[in-house]
Amino acid sequence: MSLNDTPSSERIHIGFFGRRNAGKSSVVNAVTGQELSVVSDVKGTTTDPVTKAMELLPLGPVVIIDTPGFDDEGMLGELRVRKTKQILNRTDLAVLIVDGTAGLTDTEQQLISIFREKNIPFLTVYNKSDIAEKRVCQDNEFEVSALTGENIYELKERIAALAKLPSQEKRIIGDMLSKGDMTVLVTPIDASAPKGRMILPQVQTLRDILDADAMAVFTKEHQLAETLNSLSAPPKLVITDSQAFAMVSKIVPESVPLTSFSILMARYKGFLETAVKGAAAIKKLNDGDTVLISEGCTHHRQCGDIGSVKLPALLKKTTGKELNIELSSGREFPEDLSKYSLVIHCGGCMLNEREMTYRRMSAEDQNVPFTNYGIALALMNGILKRSLSIFPDLAGEIA
Incomplete structure (x- = not known):
């Protein structure tokens, strides 16, 4: 690059x-x-x-x-x-x-x-x-x-x-891989994906894998089973788009670690532990509670959009509660978060670490639980523990 x-x-x-x-x-x-x-x-x-x-x-x-x-x-x-x-x-x-x-x-x-x-x-x-x-x-x-x-x-x-760079280089996943390890990256191509390009977290994850001298295979969710069967040995890790968690978790054997790009971005941006703790608030939501769903980019929302459609629907299904959903995108992020019972943020790939830290700390200072898309989707699909198995230090934080 x-x-x-x-x-x-x-x-x-x-x-x-x-x-x-x-x-x-x-x-x-x-x-x-x-x-x-x-x-x-x-x-x-x-x-x-x-x-x-x-x-x-x-x-x-x-x-x-x-x-x-x-x-x-x-x-x-x-x-x-x-x-x-x-x-x-x-x-x-x-x-x-x-x-x-x-x-x-x-x-x-x-x-x-x-x-x-x-x-x-x-x-x-x-x-x-x-x-x-x-x-x-x-x-x-x-x-x-x-x-x-x-x-x-x-x-x-x-x-x-x-303006010195951090002394310790941040990694997405490469520091957890060894030379020759095989990873499978599941990348659904939906209407919101940029034409002719991969989304940024996928590209960054691939680069980090290659920098570790590991190997990667890209596949779509509907070809995942065929892809796994074509490998001579089970992969070291499967990384999926969080939206495909439900389907992918049924295909990937329990013996193979599974996580998502969004979860890895939470680690990369420095708020994974906060996101895991914050996700527990999903189970405590009540009728009338307000949830903020925030994205760092400003893409055109389409039918089936994850932030405005899929997440609200899954929240309602999981909690059985009537919730008020508010959306923010781009550089707009409310200074006063006191009315929210939960903030669910995207992976933050378009925001630098300082801005993600500001948003996380704003929530923490106001005692508002803060999580992200990948963690929330893993919890609501019943696979949070599995999706975090590669991070043993977080075992005690999983609700």
């Missing part, structure tokens, strides 16, 4: 924040070497977050986010500030742009407080060094001029140094 092919969810997200007319967009353009954002002397030119996946040397593949002014005014201004706060939930590194001729104001101090509250590494960058008085910079402070390019190269180096 080339740098240009790296999914946005796997890139470091770098957000540029500050007041209107501090020069955020000018600095973004200088750092990226592209006319990424419209630049104007008129305050509030950037009205919505501008996002660009690109390669930023010497760091590598990143997502650059230019945000509206945090001091924006009026009703529309309030909406833009709200959008900026949402951006912070997926920001791995924040760059605070300050008008060097004015210095820090209450707006910048408020942003710094939010950075610290959310544990986001940040740099404070004083723009307009070509006309501002020289200042003594503290740690993680920097002077630049977007107009002349002064210290822009050094700023990029500082960003790269601060």
Whole structure:
């Protein structure tokens, strides 16, 4: 996979924040070497977050986010500030742009407080060094001029140094496989699957298997029995799309471990244990309870859609209760979760780990159980224990 092919969810997200007319967009353009954002002397030119996946040397593949002014005014201004706060939930590194001729104001101090509250590494960058008085910079402070390019190269180096990747490489499944192990990947092709392509978790799982020098066979659910019979020995593991759990679990022998792409994504995104604990709430739902079903992507919902159709129907069948179902998708995720008895989230393949962590922690802070599609479907199909058998440390968490 080339740098240009790296999914946005796997890139470091770098957000540029500050007041209107501090020069955020000018600095973004200088750092990226592209006319990424419209630049104007008129305050509030950037009205919505501008996002660009690109390669930023010497760091590598990143997502650059230019945000509206945090001091924006009026009703529309309030909406833009709200959008900026949402951006912070997926920001791995924040760059605070300050008008060097004015210095820090209450707006910048408020942003710094939010950075610290959310544990986001940040740099404070004083723009307009070509006309501002020289200042003594503290740690993680920097002077630049977007107009002349002064210290822009050094700023990029500082960003790269601060935005370090995790020291321990995350794995989806490869660390649990040995050289030569055979895996079978069951990938139903339904109406929501992108034409001519595999969905992202399937591609990422395959790559991780190959990186472990293991082997993989792809098959559709209706050809699974034939596929298994064609193998000279039982596979080490079968991984299925969660929607096919019911059918696949009847075909795969009990002696062969079985799990799903969604469950593996929960592990990869760091919330598998939370999802297993949260699934227990399904059995405790009562009439009138409200369940939030949330997806990280914004695909067009079709007949038989898992989030809006299949999951609600299975919840009603499993619980026998009259439930209120609410949906969210894309970057929209409610800040106030107090009215929900349960949040069921997708695998989160389109969201970076920081945003998934924010969503999980929002639920935990408000005492709302949080699980995901794969765990919920495994529980409601009566195979949760089996689908988690490859994770012995979770044995005590299975309801």
